[in-house]
């Protein structure tokens with residue numbers, strides 16, 4: 433088998449399937465498993481216990497999929513066209529939703545696409561093993577991407593590329609095919625910049641490349657269940673699902689590319705929706721309008737909780753007070769506590 437030619441063919445097939453770049457590496461993740469261990473030991477994962485449970489599988493890809501000797505790491509851009517995220521962040525009456533979540537849930541796009549790529553490779557070579565992942569198993573995706581040469585892990589903990597910034601999804605194919613590995617570029621191109629560390633609204637970075645998930649707005653609005661700590665609420669502004677500040681401020685994102693996938697274009701005008709309107713959605717409306725979207729992950733109660741916090745942070749308005757009062761008694765007790773907090777903020781000092 434001419435593995436060099438096969439690797440070249442795989443890159444062409446990946447591009448045909450919508451991947452912007454693909455690189456190949458082995459299973460040695462260098463210093464990253466040790467970093468993960470230290471991060472977990474410091475409790476930075478907050479309530480994400482599953483990160484601890486599967487740490488051993490993350491550290492050793494061949495333990496997750498026995499026989500793995502190569503990993504194909506691929507990226508797919510998601511930045512929507514004609515988008516002005518900073519303008520939305522400045523409008524306290526609008527909801528800011530992380531740009532990755534405006535369209536179809538990427539898990540439903542990236543992994544099936546990688547499975548198609550694996551099937552195509554299998555059809556060409558036969559008899560090899562393939563497993564495709566995209567945030568769907570304990571895999572150190574950014575470490576693998578860095579090792580494969582797709583970029584470096586920036587001080588904001590995200591994978592950065594000099595030709596594409598960081599607004600892309602990652603996915604992997606584990607295989608036992610002895611493909612030639614690509615050369616990693618271990619250089620860190622952050623230099624003396626620390627804009628992402630400075631801009632974080634909740635001061636969630638303990639230091640470069642070390643995030644305290646318990647303070648991160650993405651964690652608080654998506655993964656966290658229950659009440660949001662009161663001291664963090666005023667810092668969250670209008671961010672109701674995720675947060676992109678550490679990406680938006682990054683100078684490398686002037687090279688971010690617009691997605692070629694219609695699936696990642698915003699649905700239901702979620703790129704700049706009115707907070708009051710979103711807060712008025714019934715559960716049936718929430719389920720209908722977030723069908724196939726990553727936003728479902730926070731659940732209806734989490735959605736209302738996040739919106740209540742944003743409404744409390746919005747400029748004072750009688751319309752917002754009326755919207756909060758109208759739903760106060762029909763929401764669950766956890767959300768109601770956030771509604772009361774928001775009402776107190778909206779009515780200050782009256």
Ligand code: SF4
Pocket residue numbers: 586587588589592621622623625626627628629678681682683684
């Ligand atoms: S904002 Fe600066 S320090 Fe942060 S990831 Fe980008 S280049 Fe690196």
